[in-house]
Amino acid sequence: MALTPAEVAAVVARDIPDGSYVNLGIGQPTQVADHLQAGSGVVLHTENGMLNMGPSAAPDAVDPDLTNAGKVPVTELPGASYFHHADSFAMMRGGHLDVCVMGAFQVSVTGDLANWHTGAPDAIPAVGGAMDLAIGARHVFVMMTLFDKMGRPKLVPECTYPLTGVGCVSRVYTDVAVIDVGPDGARLRETFGTSPRELHEQLGVPLIMPG
């Protein structure tokens, strides 16, 4: 069986080393937080200026001055800290974040990322912090379905959508496979509900097989 988004989030969480400083992107990557083990010491960064962010706020405990990057009301954990935007992005750009997890429209086998703009002429471009995260975090993980709604692979030889960053993604977590990407190309790590051979045929991109 292919994995559900929650199950993909659990696989990502499993691979985040204890004690890491982590930024989780808006949308599905947020779910990774639900699967981090208690006592893992993982500290969540939110780019609007906070470390050691806690879970979403209960409806009766909403503080409009305390939100995450998706503008969702959140909470603070003991040991939290606040800082302004230039500091928040300096710690990102400066390589102090261990991991960020983002969604994507496309990832290339060499780790190029396209996740901010479809390139459609009537689309209003909005980049937010995606380009800063892409080049800043030490490990950039992408969480996405491996195929789009039309069945086309989102892991591609070269991105056709406008790029967010060049050679910045290190690993792609999908519903059917986990794949490392980088200068040596794409390397299959594991598959879910399909065989490596089947997946290779379906993808049609060069893929270094496991083992």
Added chain:
Amino acid sequence: MSRTAIFENADEAVSDVEDGSAVLVGGFGLAGMPFALIDALIRQGAKELTVISNNAGNGEVGVAALLNAGRVRKMVCSFPRQSDSYVFDQLYREGKVELEVVPQGNLAERLRAAGAGLGAFYCPTAVGTPLAEGKESRVIEGRTYLLEYPIRGDYALVSAHRADHMGNLVFRKTARNFGPVMATAATTTIVQVDDVVPTGGLDPEAVVTPGIYVDRVVRVPARISSMQEDR
């Protein structure tokens, strides 16, 4: 006598903003948005403004209200498109407002550079992307960087939690966001606060923005409650 002026109401604090000004507006979504100052600016009537802010407004309040009043010629922001940015979306599609999209960290650092007196800086963000077009690049120790220029404001409109009479500021939680950098980057920085305390009433170790960056302070006691109503 402090150089920072304490104003009784927001209208007086924004009375001299001229048409065509570049206005830095703090806030990330609604957190830290200086609602009272923006409402006063709408009443004041300055138009043809260039607004530099992270978002292009939410709902019909704050920056969205300024856009809705037809006062904005150009938005410089990182993330205009949101679920509730319909005011901006329509103006943009009708060609009534220009848009410059800047990566969020570049927006913050370009503001910081303006306040810190830098001519420009080399930054690795956006290399190889459409947002790198037309920018000078340079390879430093094997890595490519783009030359990024400062963003200055004629005015900064910022929301903080508390000020003293010297303009020293403390913020609350993630409402801090762009406030401290914007305060450094404008010719005139205007701050709305929940509370003004006497000089000496803030712990110097806890001051986030020193008063040297703050020109005008207005006390707006109902900031949080009015924000909740607006939601």
